Amino acid sequence: MSTPEVFRDAALAVPGVLGMHAGPHGTAATFSTSGRVWGVRVGPDQLDVHVITESGRHLGELGREIQSAVRAVGHDYAGQIVVHIEDITVPQQNPQPDEAGTSASRTDTEEPRRTP
Numbered sequence: 001m002s003t004p005e006v007f008r009d010a011a012l013a014v015p016g017v018l019g020m021h022a023g024p025h026g027t028a029a030t031f032s033t034s035g036r037v038w039g040v041r042v043g044p045d046q047l048d049v050h051v052i053t054e055s056g057r058h059l060g061e062l063g064r065e066i067q068s069a070v071r072a073v074g075h076d077y078a079g080q081i082v083v084h085i086e087d088i089t090v091p092q093q094n095p096q097p098d099e100a101g102t103s104a105s106r107t108d109t110e111e112p113r114r115t116p
Contacts, residue, residue: 002074004030004037010069011039011049016057017066021050021086028084045079052087059085 011017020039022028028050030042041048049066053059063083070081 002076004032004040004042005034006073007040007042007047007049007070008037010073011051011066014062014065014069016053016062017051018054018089019052021052021084023048023050023084023086042077043079047074047077047079047081048084049081050084050086052089053085055088055090 008020012020022038023041028041028048029036029038030040031037039050041050047070049070051066053062063085066083067081071077074081
């Protein structure tokens with residue numbers, strides 16, 4: 001059986017997906033043996049995938065690509081796959097270095113990218 005981590009990784013592999021999102025009120029998560037998997041909520045009839053993307057992508061097309069990627073790794077999941085695009089970020093053209101000399105690429109209001 002596919003795990004929430006497999007679904008998350010499939011979504012993150014789609015071009016234009018910048019990260020996972022905790023969803024409204026931080027409720028988009030599934031507990032797994034490795035801990036909480038943010039951005040993926042697995043139910044018996046529906047699998048919800050919550051993502052952050054970059055501007056410039058056709059959102060309908062992106063949603064279908066994510067559904068296909070998740071379905072490809074979750075071939076044993078019979079429920080509906082619903083994609084939620086929770087945030088759209090605008091890439092910085094010329095990021096300014098911060099005090100440490102690195103380029104900052106996220107704002108204080110963005111959810112952090114959830115990785116294993």
